[in-house]
Amino acid sequence: xKNYSRQREEIIKVVKESCDHKTAEEIYMIVKAKDPAxxxxxxxxxxxxxxxxxxxxxxSMLVGPDRYDYITxxxxxxxxxxxxxxxxxxxxxxYEKIKQIVIEQTGVEISDKGIALDGICDFCRKNN
Amino acid sequence: xKNYSRQREEIIKVVKESCDHKTAEEIYMIVKAKDPAxxxxxxxxxxxxxxxxxxxxxxSMLVGPDRYDYITxxxxxxxxxxxxxxxxxxxxxxYEKIKQIVIEQTGVEISDKGIALDGICDFCRKNN
DNA sequence: TTCCATGCAAATCGTTTGCATAAAC
DNA sequence: GTTTATGCAAACGATTTGCATGGAA
Numbered sequence: 001x002k003n004y005s006r007q008r009e010e011i012i013k014v015v016k017e018s019c020d021h022k023t024a025e026e027i028y029m030i031v032k033a034k035d036p037a038x039x040x041x042x043x044x045x046x047x048x049x050x051x052x053x054x055x056x057x058x059x060s061m062l063v064g065p066d067r068y069d070y071i072t073x074x075x076x077x078x079x080x081x082x083x084x085x086x087x088x089x090x091x092x093x094x095y096e097k098i099k100q101i102v103i104e105q106t107g108v109e110i111s112d113k114g115i116a117l118d119g120i121c122d123f124c125r126k127n128n
Numbered sequence: 129x130k131n132y133s134r135q136r137e138e139i140i141k142v143v144k145e146s147c148d149h150k151t152a153e154e155i156y157m158i159v160k161a162k163d164p165a166x167x168x169x170x171x172x173x174x175x176x177x178x179x180x181x182x183x184x185x186x187x188s189m190l191v192g193p194d195r196y197d198y199i200t201x202x203x204x205x206x207x208x209x210x211x212x213x214x215x216x217x218x219x220x221x222x223y224e225k226i227k228q229i230v231i232e233q234t235g236v237e238i239s240d241k242g243i244a245l246d247g248i249c250d251f252c253r254k255n256n
Numbered sequence: 257t258t259c260c261a262t263g264c265a266a267a268t269c270g271t272t273t274g275c276a277t278a279a280a281c
Numbered sequence: 282g283t284t285t286a287t288g289c290a291a292a293c294g295a296t297t298t299g300c301a302t303g304g305a306a
Contacts (some may be wrong), residue, residue, distance in 0.1 A: 003280050003285050024270080039288040044271060046286095060188045065270055078236035087234035091226060098219060098245075106215035107250030108206035115243060117226075122235030131260050131305050152295080167263045172296060174261090193295060 001049050007031070007038050008046045012070075015047075015056050021067040021077075021086035057113055059086055076114045080121035087121070129177050135159070135166050136174045140198075143175075143184050149195040149205075149214035185241055187214055204242040208249035215249070 001008075014030050015022065022030075028043040047068055050056040057069040059077060064084045069077075078087045093115060102110050129136075142158050143150065150158075156171040175196055178184040185197040187205060192212045197205075206215045221243060230238050 005279080005286055007287075037288075041272075041289080042287055048272095058190060060190045062186055062188045078230045078234045078238060080236055081239075087236055089230050089233040091229050093221075101219050102206050102217050102245060102247070105217040106206045108208055108215055108245075108247040109249075109253060110206060110245040110247035111209075113246065115245065117230060117236075117238040117243065118241065119230070119236040119238035121237075125237060133261055133304080135262075165263075169264080169297075170262055176297095 001053055007035065007042050008049075010034060010038075011043060011046045012050065012055065015050075015068050016070040018070075021059060021069050023065045023067055025065065027068065059116065062118060071113075074112050074114045077116040078121075079116055079118050080124055081118050082120055082124035085121055129181050135163065135170050136177075138162060138166075139171060139174045140178065140183065143178075143196050144198040146198075149187060149197050151193045151195055153193065155196065187244065190246055199241075202240050202242045205244040206249075207244055207246050208252055209246050210248055210252035213249055 010031050011027060014027050024040075024044055024047055027047070028038070028040050031038050031043060047056070047058070051058045051068075055071060057071055059067045059069055059079070061067060061079065061084055062081045067084075067086055069086070075088050076091055076093075078089055079085075080087075095112065099110055099112075102108055138159050139155060142155050152168075152172055152175055155175070156166070156168050159166050159171060175184070175186070179186045179196075183199060185199055187195045187197055187207070189195065189207065189212055190209045195212075195214055197214070203216050204219055204221075206217055207213070208215075223240065227238055227240075230236055
């Protein structure tokens with residue numbers, strides 16, 4: 001991420017200000033509303049860059065497109081596998097202990113981006 | 129899943145017997161080796177059905193295609209975001225407590241399929 | 257003999273890439 | 282002036298779908 005660009009600035013702003021967890025397409029539509037000339041590839045390219053630079057997180061979904069999340073502090077996600085909504089929750093996992101156990105058992109050094117759990121949200125449980 | 133089919137039987141067998149966590153394409157290739165007439169769509173259709181019926185798990189990846197996992201008992205995954213390998217690990221999360229907290233905070237009723245963590249595996253840490 | 261599952265090919269979805277132009281430094 | 286980012290359109294990988302046929306109950 002060497003050079004500044006107006007488009008990137010706006011993309012960051014959209015992710016930062018959205019309390020839900022938007023898809024690339026949603027972010028594209030919002031940015032496009034302000035600046036009709038932006039292209040989808042600019043959005044995808046910048047989201048990729050921002051993930052690489054640990055400015056935003058990418059959340060991979062069991063169903064549907066990936067979603068993005070501005071990084072403030074590590075937090076956890078509860079993901080509805082019906083509608084795809086992502087909810088934040090607070091819980092103090094025994095992080096250091098888990099990290100230790102995982103690397104011993106698997107060799108994988110886990111990142112501290114929080115933990116994601118899948119389930120069904122309130123709305124989808126009721127309306128289905 | 130109403131009617132039996134030879135193809136589905138074989139697909140289940142492949143997922144069941146693979147200790148790693150295969151992609152749909154890998155499963156397709158293995159099944160195809162035994163039965164050259166199977167089509168890719170049959171593999172995808174059956175994997176979908178098997179997930180719906182809680183016979184196998186689908187694992188969504190930060191990068192690359194989804195992977196599948198035969199359900200024996202709940203267990204956790206450590207996923208390498210470089211190479212895409214999925215490793216199993218054992219750790220007794222305080223499951224009931226977490227479930228309670230998540231539903232209170234988010235309304236999401238989480239499934240008991242275990243927890244997935246992202247990180248970088250031993251091999252990728254060394255060779256990169 | 258009525259469904260359900262299959263194989264095939266085409267369609268779709270989400271994302272990435274090549275290339276010429278435009279903006280940053 | 283030299284890079285780096287953009288916009289566009291085409292390519293791409295992974296997955297889904299429509300439809301005619303074959304197999305299961």
